Amino acid sequence: MSEPILQLDGVVTDIGRYHILKGVTLDVPRGQVTMLLGRNGVGKTTTLRTIMGLWRAKAGRILLEGQDMAPVPVSSRAALGIGFVPEDMGIFSDLTVEENMILATRSGPLDPARRDWLFAAFPPLRTFWRSEAGNLSGGQKQMLSIARAMAEERRLYLIDEPTKGLAPAIVSTMVGALRELKAQGASILMVEQNLSVARALGDRAAVMDDGAVVWAGAMAELSADPALQERLMGLSVEAH
Amino acid sequence: MSAAPDHSPTFSRLSLTDRLSLAAPYLLVPVLVVIGFLAIGAPSSWLTLTVSGLAMGMMIFIMASGLTLVFGLMDVINFGHGAFISLGAFMGVSVLFWLSAWTDAPSLVLNVAAVLLAILAAMVFTGVIGWAFERVIVRPVYGSHLKQILVTVGGLIVLEQAIHVIWGAEEIYLNRPEALRGSITFGASALERYRILAVVVGLAIFVAMRLVLRRTKIGLIVRAGVQNGEMVEALGYRLKLVFIGVFIAGSALAGLGGVMWALYEQVITAGMGENMMILIFIVVIIGGLGSIEGAFIGALLVGLLQNYVAFLEPKVALISNIGLMTAILLWRPQGMMPVVKAK
Numbered sequence: 256m257s258e259p260i261l262q263l264d265g266v267v268t269d270i271g272r273y274h275i276l277k278g279v280t281l282d283v284p285r286g287q288v289t290m291l292l293g294r295n296g297v298g299k300t301t302t303l304r305t306i307m308g309l310w311r312a313k314a315g316r317i318l319l320e321g322q323d324m325a326p327v328p329v330s331s332r333a334a335l336g337i338g339f340v341p342e343d344m345g346i347f348s349d350l351t352v353e354e355n356m357i358l359a360t361r362s363g364p365l366d367p368a369r370r371d372w373l374f375a376a377f378p379p380l381r382t383f384w385r386s387e388a389g390n391l392s393g394g395q396k397q398m399l400s401i402a403r404a405m406a407e408e409r410r411l412y413l414i415d416e417p418t419k420g421l422a423p424a425i426v427s428t429m430v431g432a433l434r435e436l437k438a439q440g441a442s443i444l445m446v447e448q449n450l451s452v453a454r455a456l457g458d459r460a461a462v463m464d465d466g467a468v469v470w471a472g473a474m475a476e477l478s479a480d481p482a483l484q485e486r487l488m489g490l491s492v493e494a495h
Numbered sequence: 496m497s498a499a500p501d502h503s504p505t506f507s508r509l510s511l512t513d514r515l516s517l518a519a520p521y522l523l524v525p526v527l528v529v530i531g532f533l534a535i536g537a538p539s540s541w542l543t544l545t546v547s548g549l550a551m552g553m554m555i556f557i558m559a560s561g562l563t564l565v566f567g568l569m570d571v572i573n574f575g576h577g578a579f580i581s582l583g584a585f586m587g588v589s590v591l592f593w594l595s596a597w598t599d600a601p602s603l604v605l606n607v608a609a610v611l612l613a614i615l616a617a618m619v620f621t622g623v624i625g626w627a628f629e630r631v632i633v634r635p636v637y638g639s640h641l642k643q644i645l646v647t648v649g650g651l652i653v654l655e656q657a658i659h660v661i662w663g664a665e666e667i668y669l670n671r672p673e674a675l676r677g678s679i680t681f682g683a684s685a686l687e688r689y690r691i692l693a694v695v696v697g698l699a700i701f702v703a704m705r706l707v708l709r710r711t712k713i714g715l716i717v718r719a720g721v722q723n724g725e726m727v728e729a730l731g732y733r734l735k736l737v738f739i740g741v742f743i744a745g746s747a748l749a750g751l752g753g754v755m756w757a758l759y760e761q762v763i764t765a766g767m768g769e770n771m772m773i774l775i776f777i778v779v780i781i782g783g784l785g786s787i788e789g790a791f792i793g794a795l796l797v798g799l800l801q802n803y804v805a806f807l808e809p810k811v812a813l814i815s816n817i818g819l820m821t822a823i824l825l826w827r828p829q830g831m832m833p834v835v836k837a838k
């Protein structure tokens with residue numbers, strides 16, 4: 256198997272005086288979807304933010320295609336090709352949908368073919384292209400946040416709970432779009448609480464507990480084993 | 496920018512109250528002008544006061560615009576901003592004295608050339624000082640308002656003392672160049688030429704800033720950064736660099752405002768910028784921190800109110816703007832046009 260696109264080795268992150276990540280070790284294989292799972296508050300979001308550089312790792316190593324990220328500032332990590340969908344979506348409310356997308360493309364204007372693809376995946380973006388993003392509904396904001404990450408080809412996507420609080424119909428829109436992204440061979444690390452979504456998209460799974468990855472393996476293995484789910488996350492796919 | 500979508504969007508109609516509440520800040524300026532008309536009675540005095548109020552407002556806007564963006568982008572409170580106004584004024588006036596052959600000549604071209612050179616010198620000078628100020632004074636105190644206040648007030652004092660050392664402790668009087676003197680009569684009122692020019696320059700700068708902020712990518716980055724700096728970084732832009740650029744531009748604009756204010760008052764002192772800071776802070780606060788449009792409207796309101804009240808009730812003039820600020824903050828605690836901040 257080829258070298259993983261992203262490797263975390265014993266990553267420790269403190270927020271203020273709290274020890275949040277206590278040694279996260281994780282491989283994200285190239286061209287696959289890795290699901291980061293776990294109960295509330297175990298450090299999934301903190302892991303993604305640390306990879307992005309928004310929290311500084313106190314110890315351990317983060318390697319993007321072998322390159323140590325420690326000295327690399329946030330903006331340069333983005334420039335290296337990490338697309339980030341934060342948990343709070345990070346929409347610029349006073350800017351239009353179009354302006355949000357303009358900021359998401361660093362290498363010149365948004366490619367028309369890609370724009371049409373995003374419009375097809377997320378029709379509301381076309382409808383509200385020229386309106387202020389702050390007026391979008393929660394689901395539409397989530398679409399914009401994901402579309403922004405997909406505005407250019409990225410080496411790695413970090414996506415934090417894209418289906419949180421969304422109605423089932425919109426969840427399936429999200430899953431559809433992410434499936435297309437996956438079909439293009441994208442490498443994705445995605446936090447997801449909804450196990451049926453995780454099962455629909457995930458190739459690999461990593462389960463966190465108390466600031467560390469406690470189980471990693473094939474998504475299929477996890478979804479086939481209710482007892483394992485129960486032990487790792489206190490719930491099962493079936494119960495969901 | 497990319498093409499419009501090829502099917503027509505369906506927007507829900509905004510209700511009348513929604514529209515009014517969006518437009519309300521813009522309406523305040525004409526409302527104040529009408530109230531001024533009713534209160535003053537004499538149309539000719541009213542027109543003169545309105546023009547000078549607008550002129551004053553435009554100059555305050557130019558001085559305040561950089562400050563509001565600096566606050567919005569990095570949450571930095573900079574009391575030292577007043578020093579850039581004074582430094583700009585002294586630099587500009589020095590250039591005007593140096594070019595006195597041009598300013599005294601009865602030639603429009605030479606007069607204007609002298610003023611433009613003075614402005615250019617002042618803006619380059621305050622831009623460079625602003626760059627150094629950011630590096631030496633502001634950068635070490637990111638994130639702590641208390642330290643920012645203490646340290647930037649310290650910087651203000653140092654720069655004012657530097658003016659005393661270089662230009663002397665006395666105030667300096669100046670005359671406007673020939674072409675900027677005198678007034679034009681409009682009906683029964685005399686309108687000073689220089690004030691009309693200040694209004695035109697202020698408007699031009701406002702329009703230019705809006706164009707940059709709305710139509711260029713760097714402008715989008717600045718506006719996005721005011722709302723959510725972390726996300727701007729996560730999209731690959733170096734917010735610190737953007738901030739430094741805005742700080743330098745804001746300092747240069749303060750310098751421009753200083754030159755314009757010097758030509759308006761025809762006297763300069765090291766403390767002139769510091770004296771303006773009260774009005775400038777009022778404008779930034781009532782406009783909504785980080786909002787250029789808010790600062791623009793706030794500055795016009797402050798300028799107009801100051802002039803109307805000084806005419807009607809001179810004793811109340813000083814506190815009228817505090818009253819304006821109180822009223823606006825009771826109405827909108829975040830200022831008239833607050834920027835939607837993340838979290």
Ligand SMILES: Nc1ncnc2c1ncn2[C@@H]1O[C@H](COP(=O)(O)OP(=O)(O)OP(=O)(O)O)[C@@H](O)[C@H]1O
Nearest residue numbers: 270271273275293294295296297298299300301302
């Ligand atoms: N800014 C912060 N300051 C202090 N503590 C924080 C901060 N952000 C997160 N934490 C703490 O860090 C721990 C991990 O949070 P994190 O958001 O990474 O969890 P999560 O796994 O993403 O949870 P959820 O499933 O609820 O999103 C939590 O205990 C949280 O309270």
Ligand SMILES: [Mg+2]
Nearest residue numbers: 299300301342
């Ligand atoms: Mg989370």
